[in-house]
Amino acid sequence: MSIELDFNALQGISALQRPNKPNLLERIVQLFECESPRCIEQVLHGVAVGDIESIRIGAHSLKSSSANVGAVSLSLRCRELEQAARRGDIERCALLSEGLVAEFDESAAGIRSFLKQAA
């Protein structure tokens, strides 16, 4: 699986860093790491039991949070998921949810390594 990361987004977050404040980028990435599994769980659960609304909400949240940290391909996948959910295309949702966990893991790992390099 190939993922796409946009490190400009992370640099953009760094630009918002104010002096004498907690590290914003670190905080955002932590939020991404901590919050995303819950969203993924929502999507997978929805696919498993056929709860379209659950898929849509999970995908929508993850779409935004991943876009914030420059996880481009993850965000795109989430967008497609959300749209499919809206259409009620459960099969497409099932298809897209496959590899969702892997894509998140890789994206998160890529971001972490960028942070280490930057530090």
Added chain:
Amino acid sequence: MRETELPNSSLAVQNAHPQTYTILHVDDDAASLLLAESSLEDAGFTVVQAQNGQEALKQFVDQSPDLIIMDAMMPVMDGFDAIAEIRRSPGGEYLPILMITGLEDLESITRAYDEGATDFLTKPINYLTLPFRVRYMLRAKQTADALRLSESKLDSAQRIARLGHWECQDKAQEFFWSKEFSRVMGLPESVRTGSIDSFLSAVVNRDKQSVLTRLLRVFETCRAFNMEFCVGSDNEASERTVRLEVHPHFDVRGCCTHVFGTVQDITERTNAQQQIHNLAYYDLVTGLPNRAQLYERLEYALKRARRKNTEFALLFLDLDHFKQVNDTLGHDAGDELLQQVSSRLKVVVRDTDSVSRSPDDEEETKQQHTVARLGGDEFVVLLGELNRGGDAARVAERIAAVIGKPYTINDTKVSVTTTIGISVFPMDGGDSETLMKHADVAMYHAKEQGRNGYQFYSRKIHEAALARFSMEADLKAAIENNELTLMFQPKVDLLDHKVVGMEALARWTHKTNGPVNPAEFIKIAEETGLIVPLGRWVLEAACKQMQAWIEAGREPFSVAVNCSPVQFERGNIIDDIDHALATSGLDPRLLEVELTESLFLEDIEAGIELLRQMKVLGIHVSVDDFGTGFSSLSYLKRLPVDKLKIDQLFIKDLEIDPGDAAIVLSIITLAHNLGLSVIAEGVETEGQMGMLERYRCNEAQGYFISHPLSSEEATEWLSNRELQLLSKQVSGF
């Protein structure tokens, strides 16, 4: 408002700002909240947050944010519902709300605007530039606020000033107006556009046409104007006075593109002006014109009298012993007395006839009669346009009589008398001051001679007025007591010298003064209106005498009666003629009415109508004094008359003045061409008779034939005449 006048107009985000704005950010994504907070706080904003719509509503109430950034999709309550709710809340109506939506989610964007979002941003958000967007929206809000404030101030100002505005784009086809315009004009507030008719529907009927005409004209002339008129129903209580301003608007090429303007309720101002005017020109106690107004009217009367060469009188009067009333009964009673005196004075003056002839003129003259109070117990009566002092004397006498009647004040009977001084323009003075002074002097003279009387400033006028006055009274009595007599002057046919008629002439012999010149008493009779009963008497007596002659076996001829124009104006001459004919039983064809040309000068149509009615009665009509007046030949042919009477002026020198001879011949020829017969009066010589015969004049009248005769003398004269003619005929054979 220009941008430079706005505070915080700079776009520089990093600068310190005098005011700290609070931004409410609503998002269920913690990272987004964090990023936006970092960015916005760095730009100097205070940030408060909410995780969903429900929390947002609470924060909105608690924090009163200056702007809200609202995510669309959120749990519990989404952004759309939250916006709708905020817009309905107090303070939320104009709050800037920035909606965050998905990039391609057009449906959400549309819905966001429908619910009242001010603007939108799509995800992913560029947090670096977010403060700029926020700043821009806040500035737009300030501009809008300033505009709303300005509008509301303007609205309030217009409401307070009762000032509405309006415009019309297209040649008076459709008008648009403001709410205040509707209020001022009394139109329904919901109606704000309409035709020129609905635009002016509230204008009172009497003003409508002139407003309409002037308003339409502005589309032709393109010139600004204003006018004042009344709106509301046509009853004075609910009417409002408004002032309409009308201005054309020109484009850059100078063409008038539309017309606009204002309307303002000026009722109160107008009322105030009226009140000021009243205070300045009217006496507070009596409501009569005061000294200031009297002098204005006096100046007007002076101008008018000089122009028309007429006279007018000033009556200066005060109440005898008024001070005693004031001292014994108090000032309130004194004021009450003054008010009652004023009322009586007004009645006397209102009932005073004017000498004017036409109704229009009469109206004007009535307005010239003024009763004014100078102060204290002094009053002045201005009698406009008099022809004789007798009028003033008569009014003075009536005033004295009316004022002298008892008054009831607070259940107490009070009596006062008045003394009146009279000055007459132009004899007693040519300006206001002199006339007032002399009327005052005359009043003191009157007081010296005992109060409760009147006195003219000039003794001559005083005596003439008294003489005239008593003459009028005597003439009235003479008519009533049948003391007038009738004289008859024969008219003969110039062909056979037979008597063809008699002219009846009224004569008056005064009890003490002897015979009065007919011209003199006829003039008095005309001026006083006594000519109406006098004329009636002459008609009846003449018809009666004529009928008596016929019944005595006399060969019928006609009797002629002079009628004055005043009889047509003040009486009903047709009825009088009809009555005289009916009571005497005289054949209408034997009655001839002599009228002067002046009757036809003012209103020829009325004159023709009168002649037509006479024709219906069957009587003959002749035009008296022909040649002396206007003598318009053009109207002569339109008049249904039978005869012209050439004035004696032309006959007197007929034999020696070729000019007079030419005129007489011309009149005769003209009359004959028009089918009229001609009579010459004032024939005194045989030579004149001869010339008139040669000129084919039809009839003659004058001393050569006979002086006017009493009825007895006439009877005798007729008998002798018959004998003479008979002997002539006999000798002729």
